[in-house]
Amino acid sequence: MAKIDEETIRKIKESNDIVEVIGYYLSLTPKGKNYFSVCPFHDDHSPSMSISPDKQIYRCFVCGANGNVITFVKDYLKVSFLEALDILSKRANLNLKLNINEPDNSPYKESYDIYKLALSYYKNNLNTKSGEEARKYLEERNLTKETIDYFDIGLSLKSGLSSSLAKTYNKDKLIALGLAREDLSDLFTNRIMFTIRDNHGFPVAFSARTYQNLPGEPKYINSRETEIFKKGKVLYNFYRAKDYIRKEREVIINEGFMEVIRLHTIGIDNAVALMGTSFTTDHLEIIKNLKVKVVLNLDQDHDSNR
Template sequence: MPKYSDQIIDEVRQTNDIVDIISQYVHLKRSGRNFFGLCPFHNEKSPSFSVSPDKQIFHCFGCGVGGNVFTFLTKIEGISFVEAVQTLAERSNIQLPTLDNHQDLQKEKLKEKVFKVNEFTAQFYHENLYKPESKIAQGYIKKRKLTNETLKSFRLGFSGKFDELYKALKKEGFEDLEILESGLVNKNNNGKYIDRYRNRLMFPICDERGRVIAFGGRVLDDSKPKYINSPENIVYSKGRNLFGLNVAKKGNTKKMLIVEGYMDVISLHQRGITNVVAPLRNSSNSKSGLAS
């Protein structure tokens, strides 16, 4: 069911005094802190229907009905909660978001957060690469003769153990929903959060604007699969992006060379051939090009 935010519902409630609203239907008389009248929801001769301006609620001691200003309106007018919110918002001149826009807005907010999760992660992995614990990754880099400049240009990184990234993201203040949406962390059947990428050489995948949208991760031993990639998500769609495009765009882009793997892009780039990109693929054991 479409829903308005709690914040806007509160605002509508606070700008519609319950005594004002109920007075339009029931003749109320003050008695002490509260107002009393004849209950509109059951037949009675002496007033047992009370309204509290302090608490902004009503209650009938005769039939037990009660609630806030929205409850009253839904019952007396026979309308839905959403309609009650809309009626009262109009009365107090509050502009409600249209429900569609509201959902769009939520989606946009989540997208922004996922970009931030990705950006934080790229930096986290990149810094990891230089730590003493990352010898296995440093060994591979040495073997492939990658320069520090190359590591920086492509922001290569190293993913850590079990839930290191998850913990770091939580410490940074990200919420589980945002973290899971990024695809960087999975929740297992026991409810534990586990990093998707562990002990892998990490390749951040960026959109044209240079925003990190996904990652590829290569094993550094013989385990399988050799490469895994982020699942498609709110910010990432495989078909629409190319690995290395954000880096290639800085140079001559009249002609683009398409190669098979991430490492092909990176080694060619290091040899001065900078107009190179690679398509993004599914995770696989890969005879198909992500090898090397």
């Protein structure tokens, strides 16, 4: 477990005004120096919880629930103390790198590192001269720069990734991870790269779409399962959607990731997608823990990533 020092905790509290944070989740009424809200910690009908901007604390006069901005987020969202810190540091754009789920001690650390490098390579390609046609393709599909960044959309070129990774990493590893071929050519070439992150947010796979209409080319090539990527365990966009799901108290489960991307473009962010599998018991476990309403947006034809 990561150790967070007092200074970091102080900084997180200072950068997250309690009125703004509670006001994001609950509706507040100003009264005198304080704000009041219906208490979410007991079956409340008239506003019993007062929030003090001066003291940066809340207190319920009926059930006695009280604390600061961190305890509020922890208790309201039913997350751990560390997760609450993480949510608040992200909210305030503190960029603290709390590393609450960093795979530093993972036996698969090297694989995670390799995928991180692949992702930055693909993202960078899209912004170069060679990415012009792909950028135009995405633009024509109404994917803005913001959406492209948000979902880590990149571009693979004719070659380059595997040979450069092979300077640092073992060739067999790159092949096993589904990035390279035996001759160190790239497995993904000249395709728009949609990044698949696992439920903690680590890039673990790609779905690569053709954009040049070459005859005989499959529309999508997807990463194979590896030691860090198990289709039945990953929900596309889960780590980004988590906070929105908790806020909306609802999750929308889609068939394909393009639906999630389209929903984001119209301001709906509590959406996730299956990775070409059926809904598994592992998925169910992930969702069940959130204790929210589930909306299934699944088609019959299994070809939704158009």
